[in-house]
Amino acid sequence: MTEFAMVLAMMISSNSGVKFIAPAAIKVPAPNSPLVNYALKGLERCWLPSERRWSHIYHLDGRASPNESLPQSDVFYTLNVLLGMSRVTELPADIDLPDIFYRNAMSLTALPVRKYAFGMALWAAAELRLPIPEQVRRELRAVLSDQSQWQAFRAQDLGMLLTGVIAQARAGEKEWLCFAGPLYRFLKERFQGESGLFLDAPSGFRRRFASFATQTYLSIACYQYGEFTGDASALIMADTCVRDLIALQGPQGEWPWFFDAMSGRILDFYEIYSVHQYGMAPALLEWAERFGRRGARDALVRGFNWVLGHNQLGRTMLVPELNLTIRSQVRKGELMTKAPRVLRAIKNVWLENGGQLIDSANVGVRLECRSYELGWILWSFGRRTDLRDLSHNVAFEQPACLPGGEPQRNGTRIG
Incomplete structure (x- = not known):
């Protein structure tokens, strides 16, 4: 007691x-909501004790060793999980946040990671009030000081780095603030699409083909920068993007995956990722609510309910006996290759197609869970107390156990 x-x-x-x-x-x-505890218990299954990090993939197909490690991905996902844990009231006693952060941040300099992983390290360190290892600090400053390297940035790189820089400045680490203005100007000049959506790259053929993640990371960066510096243009860009995303949300709350950022059209709804529905969209829409975007809260709730079964397959995307989630709904036949998706997007640009859901008979699920997805739950709902219909939903209570200790599946269909 x-x-x-x-x-x-x-x-x-x-x-x-x-x-x-x-x-x-x-x-x-x-202290924690059932939703947050659900994610924390799921992360226990993804933990790799010898590596001191969370795994790249937890497979849900019944294999004997479900955790799959890809070191550069493990490290980034672990930093994302730590970011989420910065918002959790009560963590398991055996989680040593400083040690896990230091080990994984140091790995950034030894592994072939994208620049966005360094941005996540900045952000997580700021929220956890932890120092950045000197070797990582030196490499980051070199990247941020050489603007010729920025031409290779994709949207996620730029969004994460700008967000991380602002988070550090907000935490009192003013050495990073000198990079904020140049990064934001680069974003405004090279990533702002005419439609209101963000472009995916500063130049080249690929830049108009933008994902939902493109919109999320750059909008959050603009909200962060605008609030911290008082630059209204950043807030307007973020709000315009959110307005357009809400208008493009699917009939059952689906967040489309692929857009033509030039025209502002949906190129392809699929894959529809659970993490967008319960984690990344709520993270973005929390900012939109704060700045008065009409419809942001309703869009958040509709998107989250998609995970609970209000989707075209009529199935939950939870695996309650494991405290995990199913990664996505995907076109059948495209689980192992992205080629058809790429070709379809190119074709849809010219034919002005792609804005519709397909027949549910042609949709399946990707049976895996990635640790960063649970990290986004922690970030988006660790401090929210105003969405109890979601955070305290009965779906996140412990499943009943059947005789013999086997947990009941509560209607979740695997396979």
Whole structure:
């Protein structure tokens, strides 16, 4: 029993004659919501103890060793999980945040990671109030000081780096602030699409083919920069993008995957990723709500409910017996290759097609979960107390156990 509960029980049993209430009858609210605890328990399954990081993929197809490691991906995902944990009230006692951060941040200089991983390290370190290892700091400063390297940035690189720089400055580490203005100007000049959506690259054929992640990372960066510096143009860019995304949200709350950022059209809904529905979109829409974007909250709720079964397959995207989630809904036949998706996007640009969902008979699921997806749950809902229909949904309670210790599947269909 907590100290608070013991004191309350003693007060009730004082000389005032009030009847004593047994400690068992006193209910103190749990620090974490069921949704946050669900994600924390799922992350326990993704943990790689010898490497001190969370895994690239947890496979849900029944294989004997479900965790698959890809070191450069593990490291980035781990930093993303740590970012989420910065917002969690009560963490498991055996999670050593400083040690995990240091080990994985140091790995950034030894592995072939994209520049966005360094941005995530900046962001997570700022939120956790942890120092950045000197070797990582030197490499980051070299990248940020050489603007010729920025031409190779994709949207995620730029968005994460700008967000990380602002997060550091907000935490009092002013040495990074000198990079914020140049990064934002580069974003504004080279990544702002005419349609209101963001482009994916500063130049080249690929830049108009932008993903939902493109929109999320650059919008969050603009919100962060605009709020911290008072630059209204950044807030307007972010709000315009969010407005357009809400207008393009699918009939059951689906967030489309691929856009033509020049015209602002959907090129392909698929894959529809669960992490966008329950993690990344809520992270972005939290900012949009703060700045008064109409419809942001409703869009968040509709998108989240897609995961709970309000989707074209009519199935939950949760795996409650494992406290994990199913990665995506995908066109059948495209689980192992992206080639058809790429060719279809190119064709749809010229034919002005692609803005529709396909027949559900041609849609399947990708049976895997990635640790960073659970990290986004922690970030988006670790501090929210105003969405109890989502964060305290019965779907995130512990599944009932059947005789023999096997957990009941609660209707979740695997395969």
